[in-house]
Amino acid sequence: MAEAIATPPAREAATEKTSLITGSEAIAIACQLADVDVITAYPIRPYDTVMQYVSKLVANGEMDCEYIVAEGEHSQFEVVKHACACGARVFTGSSGVGWMYAMEALTVTPALRIPVVAMVGNRALDDPGAFGVEHNDALAVRDLGWQLVWVDTAQEALDTALIAYRVAEDRRVFLPCAISCDGAFLTHSQGIVKVPDQAKVKQFLPAYDRGDLLLHPDNPITVAPQANEDWLMEIRRQTAAAMERSPQVIREAYASFEKIFGRSYGNPFFEEYMTDDADIVLVGMGTLSMPVKVTIRQLRAEGKKVGFVRMRWFRPFAAEELAKSLGRFKAVGVIDRDFSLGAPYSSGVLATEVRAAMYGAGAQQPVIGFIAGLGGREVTVPDVRRMSEIISAAAEGKRQPPTQWIGLRE
Amino acid sequence: MGRLYAVEVVYRGIFQKTLAKNITRAIVLAAHRDGKHGISFGRYGDSPERNGIPAKAFAIVGDDEVTLEEGMAKYEPKEVDVTICVDDTLCKGVESWAWYGLQPINRLTKPGGTLIVTSLETPERLIEMSHRKDTPYKLAIIKAAASFSGLWVYKDDHTDARILGAVARVLPELFSLGSLQETLKEENPKTGELLAVSAQKQFDRTSTVGVAAGEGNTEVPYTFEMPKWTEMREGIAIPGIPAGAAIKDPVTGEVGGFQPERNPTFKKYLTRTMRPVVDFEKCIKCELCWIACPDSCFDVTPEKLYDANMAACCGCGVCEAICPVEKCITMVNETAFTDNASQWQAFRKDAPAYKSWLVTVIENRPDRSHGFRYRGQYEEQIKQEVSHG
Numbered sequence: 010m011a012e013a014i015a016t017p018p019a020r021e022a023a024t025e026k027t028s029l030i031t032g033s034e035a036i037a038i039a040c041q042l043a044d045v046d047v048i049t050a051y052p053i054r055p056y057d058t059v060m061q062y063v064s065k066l067v068a069n070g071e072m073d074c075e076y077i078v079a080e081g082e083h084s085q086f087e088v089v090k091h092a093c094a095c096g097a098r099v100f101t102g103s104s105g106v107g108w109m110y111a112m113e114a115l116t117v118t119p120a121l122r123i124p125v126v127a128m129v130g131n132r133a134l135d136d137p138g139a140f141g142v143e144h145n146d147a148l149a150v151r152d153l154g155w156q157l158v159w160v161d162t163a164q165e166a167l168d169t170a171l172i173a174y175r176v177a178e179d180r181r182v183f184l185p186c187a188i189s190c191d192g193a194f195l196t197h198s199q200g201i202v203k204v205p206d207q208a209k210v211k212q213f214l215p216a217y218d219r220g221d222l223l224l225h226p227d228n229p230i231t232v233a234p235q236a237n238e239d240w241l242m243e244i245r246r247q248t249a250a251a252m253e254r255s256p257q258v259i260r261e262a263y264a265s266f267e268k269i270f271g272r273s274y275g276n277p278f279f280e281e282y283m284t285d286d287a288d289i290v291l292v293g294m295g296t297l298s299m300p301v302k303v304t305i306r307q308l309r310a311e312g313k314k315v316g317f318v319r320m321r322w323f324r325p326f327a328a329e330e331l332a333k334s335l336g337r338f339k340a341v342g343v344i345d346r347d348f349s350l351g352a353p354y355s356s357g358v359l360a361t362e363v364r365a366a367m368y369g370a371g372a373q374q375p376v377i378g379f380i381a382g383l384g385g386r387e388v389t390v391p392d393v394r395r396m397s398e399i400i401s402a403a404a405e406g407k408r409q410p411p412t413q414w415i416g417l418r419e
Numbered sequence: 420m421g422r423l424y425a426v427e428v429v430y431r432g433i434f435q436k437t438l439a440k441n442i443t444r445a446i447v448l449a450a451h452r453d454g455k456h457g458i459s460f461g462r463y464g465d466s467p468e469r470n471g472i473p474a475k476a477f478a479i480v481g482d483d484e485v486t487l488e489e490g491m492a493k494y495e496p497k498e499v500d501v502t503i504c505v506d507d508t509l510c511k512g513v514e515s516w517a518w519y520g521l522q523p524i525n526r527l528t529k530p531g532g533t534l535i536v537t538s539l540e541t542p543e544r545l546i547e548m549s550h551r552k553d554t555p556y557k558l559a560i561i562k563a564a565a566s567f568s569g570l571w572v573y574k575d576d577h578t579d580a581r582i583l584g585a586v587a588r589v590l591p592e593l594f595s596l597g598s599l600q601e602t603l604k605e606e607n608p609k610t611g612e613l614l615a616v617s618a619q620k621q622f623d624r625t626s627t628v629g630v631a632a633g634e635g636n637t638e639v640p641y642t643f644e645m646p647k648w649t650e651m652r653e654g655i656a657i658p659g660i661p662a663g664a665a666i667k668d669p670v671t672g673e674v675g676g677f678q679p680e681r682n683p684t685f686k687k688y689l690t691r692t693m694r695p696v697v698d699f700e701k702c703i704k705c706e707l708c709w710i711a712c713p714d715s716c717f718d719v720t721p722e723k724l725y726d727a728n729m730a731a732c733c734g735c736g737v738c739e740a741i742c743p744v745e746k747c748i749t750m751v752n753e754t755a756f757t758d759n760a761s762q763w764q765a766f767r768k769d770a771p772a773y774k775s776w777l778v779t780v781i782e783n784r785p786d787r788s789h790g791f792r793y794r795g796q797y798e799e800q801i802k803q804e805v806s807h808g
Contacts, residue, residue: 029444029447029448029451029459031460055463136655137655140463140464141463141464192463193460193463197460197461197463198458198459198460198491199444199447199458199459199460200458201447201451201456201457299488299491302488303488303489306485385463385464417648418645418646418647418648419647419648419649
């Protein structure tokens, strides 16, 4: 099938160069650098921008891969699942209800131990039809064996995509990984990105070796036979064990990344910002870090010791490390760009998880949940100030409602 | 903390999306050469894939990364140093697909900032079209029709390079002409040298005129209040638009025909670059325009004539194409008009005066590259464009 591409495969970049690109373009370039074999696509905003950049790379002869436009998201994810079972390095992605339309394919992938790497351009779920960011799309698979990571900048998107391949395709893990990029704020914003050298990427990213699980005539196996109650618990436990091994593989991947590319992300699981002497902290995921960091700098200038913890990896969830970190502060505020209706204390998904993590570590600090920035609404500096005030009051022992909506017209 | 710069490009989807992106991108890259940090992005709520829809792209630049972060912590900037308008009909206002209402072209332009317009019109005409502001600003005109540069097979007419040259002139702190020329050469290996010359020429010839506070279009843009969550109907249900009513003849008082009620807070007419003018005396009342109009913009008069309602017309030209009578409906560049008044009312009040207005407006209609009216028009206009540039 490769004859269809007339021009020679991927040009190798001589040295690291800087480029003005969007988060989506960064992901597409990561696919090029990782020499992905099979890419499937189906348009939905904001993910479709990745699809556009990938198709451009393929059309220009700068990328040698099978680029398949499927007839819907379900097929899109099924095709890469099968290709990946046959030993192909794969990439795909979607957004919002497109991701949900692929749900059945998403559920079957982890148990088969297939390291699909996908990009989720986070988008509000319909109805109403809205383009803006909410995290509920990617979070819908949080219980299923998908590794989930949220990125903040185009640079981090590119780097994390490379790391995602390294982690997902590690034999100890063999689980799919979805990289979440906030719609608009990351997918459609151009920033200056350092594009790594191809030779270094080869050094960092070993070839995908499926070993005894390779679906190939030379290795006759059957994948996914019918299995009922006398098998299923053991199968689930195997998948769980893979997820339990993932944190160590993630640590190794980040350490190796730093060594080869000279760029350090510190703690792989979460980024801490001005937490060293902080009294209170806010916790959140994705690009809302920008207004939060700007506000924290202002608050610091006023003598208020506020810090920020930005979660990167949501699955696996680094509960112990996070609880240890958050245990240092007098109160914690968790900003959810998602909702979990009917959840404990009516909180969002992240707040509920943070409380669970802290309870396990015996922490007693108040944890206040905030629902903010839904549907792409801007999380403003005054919004962050208000959240900070609420957390400060909680730290002083003044009881606060456990969940509050911020930036709502009320 | 350093200085923050913001530039917006107001353009029409889909034709000018690449042009707008090329401009904001080059701004960031040129400023980067001068040691600044920046990002460029399109306004996400817009739907620039739609034909003619007003949309925006931004370049935000800071002297340092912290300053840039301050500026990026917003959906769109609250004010800009320079507003670039690449289609002069947008001076009448910007109504995005997203529900922001009607925004004056200069809404974000800082006090003392500059509005750069590509246009063949006079400064007086553009100021007359643009909504008045409480603070003074400057206007610079780049002599050119609305450009499709960057779109598919259309020729690169150097509109982007010329606009960037003008930006270097009106806001020299953002990037130098030299940095811009280097950027153009690096980004465009084949045409960069020529683009650099175009940038230089426009840099040299750009001048601005002052627009005083209060000068300009006196129309008050329509506004609306967003309801609180407790005030909204549940289930994402919104009230329908009422059916409409009969029309009254301004002379005889006769009541008849039908005018549909229209959405008062989403009018869409700023998508229009050309409008139909109707010679009612030629109308044979076949009602094809009324049937074909995708926006139901025609009001039916008591005597069963069809009056294109300018608060609802998107300027698609389907009516002109389908009308079986020669020169009954004619599309005319939107810059020729100052209001959205009913043509039929004017016709009824004074038919001979209306007829002479009609002839004048058609004969004097300004050219535009958007909405080609016959095969080969584009090729003819290239020559003019070259002479402008």
